[in-house]
Amino acid sequence: MIESLQREGIYLWYYFSLQFSQIFRYWVLGMVLGSAVSVFLKDYIHRAFRSLQGKRLGGWGIIAASALGIASPLCMYGTIPLAAAFSRSGIRDDWLAAFMMSSILLNPQLILYSMVLGTTPLAIRIASCFLCGIAAGLLIRFAYQEKAFFNFSGFGEPTSRDTDPDPLLRFLKNLGRNVKATGPMFLLGVALSALFQRYVPSDLVADLFGDNRGFGVLMAATIGVPLYACGGGTIPLLQMWLVDGMSMGSAAAFMITGPATKITNLGAVKIVLGTKRFAAYLVFTVLFALLTGWIVDIIV
DSSP: OHHHHHHHHHHHHHHHHHHHHHHHHHHHHHHHHHHHIIIIIHHHHHHHHHTTTTSOOTTHHHHHHHHHHHHOOOOHHHHHHHHHHHHHTTOOHHHHHHHHHHHHHOOHHHHHHHGGGOHHHHHHHHHHHHHHHHHHHHHHHHHOSSSOOOOOTTOOOOOOSOOOSSHHHHHHHHHHHHHHHHHHHHHHHHHHHHHHHHHSOHHHHHIIIIISHHHHHHHHHHHHHHHOOOHHHHHHHHHHHHHHTOOHHHHHHHHHHHHHTOHHHHHHHHHHHHHHHHHHHHHHHHHHHHHHHHHHHHHO
C-alpha cells in the first residue's frame, strides 16, 4: 500500500514538474509584462480611448475600442469604474461595450500566458476576443440607438493603487500584487493538469473535444462556465487537452466562455446591466463561443 502511494506520488510529481517547467517562464513573463503595462502604459491606453470622443468614427470606433480593451491591463472590477468615467465624458455605449467585452476576455498578460499553447491557438484567441468585442459593440449600436445600455450610477472615479513616486517601486509593488493574485491559481492549474494526465485517459479527451467536433465545441463552451477561475489557472489544462486531442474550435469556445463567465466578472457585469440585459449578455457570450468554435474547426 505504502509503495503504491509512493509510486503514485512520483508519477504525479513527474507530471507536475514537467508541466511547471514548460509554462513557468510564460507565467513570469506574463506578470512582468502585465505589471509594466499597468504601471507605465495604462494611462496612455486609456487616454487614447478617451481621445476617440468627438471624432466622427461611427462604427469604426468600435474596432478601435475593442483593440484598446485588449491592450488595457485592468480586470473587470477595475474596468467598470473606468468605463463609468468614460461614459460621463461622453463616450458612446457601443464603444464602451466593445472595450469592456474585449477587456473581459483578454489582456497583455494573458496573451503572454497563451504563448505556451502555440502559435495557432494564440492567434485564434487574439482574433476571436477582438471580434467578440466588435460584435458586442455592433449589437449595442443597432439595438440601443435611442436609449442607454449601461447603468453606471453610483460609480465614482477610478482609483489607482500604483501611487508610489518611485517608478521602480511602483512596478515592484504591482508585480508583487500580481504574483499574489495569480500564483495560487497558476499552481492549482498545474496540479489539476498533473491529475488529468495521470488519471484521465487521453482517448477520453479526444472523444469529448476532438473527434465529434460539433458536440466537442458545445461541451467546451459549457464547461468553460463553471471551470474557469483565471487565465493562469486554465492555461496548463488547455495545453494538456490540446496535446490529448482537443480540437482547436473547442479550445476557442472554452477561451471565450471561460473568462466571460468567470464569477468575479459576472458579478461586476451584473451591476451595470441589470437582470434582463445580463441574461442577454450570457446568451450572446455562449452563442458567439459556439459559432466561433464551429467556424474554427471548419477552417483549421
